[in-house]
Amino acid sequence: MAWRNLWRYGRRTVTTIAAMTLALLTLIVWTSFVQGFLRDLETTIVEVEIGDVQVYPPDYRTQPSIFDRIGTPTELVDTLGAMGFEASARLLGGGLAAAGEASAGVSLRGVETEQDARVSVVYDRVAQGSWLDPSDPTGVVIGGRLARTLDVGVGDELVLLGQATDGSIANGLYSVRGILAPFSEATDRGGVFLVRQAFLDFFVLPGGAHQVVVRNAADQPLEASAARIRAAAPGLDVLTWRELFPTLATMIDSVESTMYILFFIVYLAIAILLINATLMAVFERIKELGLLKAVGLSPARVVWLILWEGLFQAALAAAAGLILSVPLLFYFTRVGIDLAALGGQISISGIGMDPYMRGVVNPTIFVGPLSAMFVIVLLSMLYPALKAARIKPVEAMRHQ
């Protein structure tokens, strides 16, 4: 009966279902984009360069010095490995790069290529040339903007200058092996990656590391893992990426809140539409509802009769929304939206983003909007349904 009742007011029902479908579709696509954006942002932050957790010598973050090092980084990396964490030691230093008449201040990073590949996908962000190779100790990989500043390309020579730990002037001639795609402003403008041994030789360092980058398994809470790492690295500073980039962490949290606010606004509009449409339907059928109660339909069954009408509409909207979402999601996950067309390179708190904003497809982008819709439909139908259940048959049947 509920199903047939829907089609008595066909145009109204179709309008309501169309609005619900549009709302659902919007929220599925929106959720897909938000999740895609958060995934890209987190991937850029965590996977490319920073890792989930970083370990530093005491006070290095506030007063960086080439002399302050983690003395036995291999031991720490092995310990963390035994605890289930992938980790890699890095060397950090400052200097000057020059090519021809041009020069620029640079930040040098010495990495153990094989070990670093376990914590970072920076090797995958080489736009031109190739990543570091331990067999080519004079080959360096530099940021894209730095390459433009120095006007160098792959294969060109580059002079690095700095202050070695023995007091001498560190200098060396290197060749550009690769140029990185933009993923962080600092790296883009002045990042120079060297193999670990080349870095040690350049700065005349005996060993150690300035930073250990640690990855955390996706199913492990970040703070709990950080606490375990702190226990394994006594006397060292252990910071999560959220502590290293508090602005970004807050932004990611607020993006999720924004998503729920949009859910609320869109579904509030749907709820108002549904309540209005259902109240009208109840009012128009007041005599029939009175009759049903007169012949013994209990108030609870009257409530269910009305709720079923809402659930049928929600089910139709769900089917239509899911079907329509397929081509949209296909396009937005494959092609995406080119944000660069709106204003060039996209960067958030110094972290360069992929200019193509792409959605993701996973069960949660459907489950959230769908379950929210069914809950909202049930809640919105409850008021008209209770009103219908309270109809007094004797009064309803006098209704004209």
Added chain:
Amino acid sequence: MTNGQRQDGTVVALRDVTKLYQQGSLEVQALRGLDLTVRKGEFTALIGPSGSGKTTTLNLIGGLDSPTSGSVRVEGVDLGTLNRKQLSRLRRDRIGFVFQSYNLIPVLTAYENAEMVMWVQGVPVADRRKRVMDLLNAVGLEGLKDRKPTELSGGQQQRVAIARAIASDPAVVLADEPTANVDSETAETLISLMETLNRDRGVTFLFSTHDHRVVERVKRVVRLVDGRVDSDEAR
């Protein structure tokens, strides 16, 4: 009293029933100490001028309204002691209703309207089908079972309503002006139908009517005036 009522075949018993309506600032006394007994198998008409309390009496017996004072009993059960759920169940199982304006559900076919009470009762589909086909045969609508109310004449709709009213084998069918909206010929047919059901199946009918054709055919006429029984004539 209860057992006594059942033993002497009493189906409906109203004792000293009053009903006061509030219409704005006005109080309207619809019933003023009404006493009425209806026994099983009766074919009774309540007559009287407009405002004499006929429809109010049917509504009270049907549990659609409650008296201001006095008691209304159906098969010995005092309706004043029942909660809403129990009243719903009583209406569903023991009372049949026939209304002046048919009150069929427009989205349901004649068959589905006739089976509605049994659907509400939760009667199994197979039992429902058998019973409904029997009822539609009895009211002469076997060939029109798949028609919606809008595809039926007024008389045919009222036959569906009668089939619906007797589907659950109720203790009493309360028919409020059942012939008011149909032409004379149809009215005659409907009265004959209800008479047949009363005679052959023992269905108890209590009418509220102005229609002299109904009054001429019933076995008992109770005349109400100003909310009281003015006369009670058995034939």
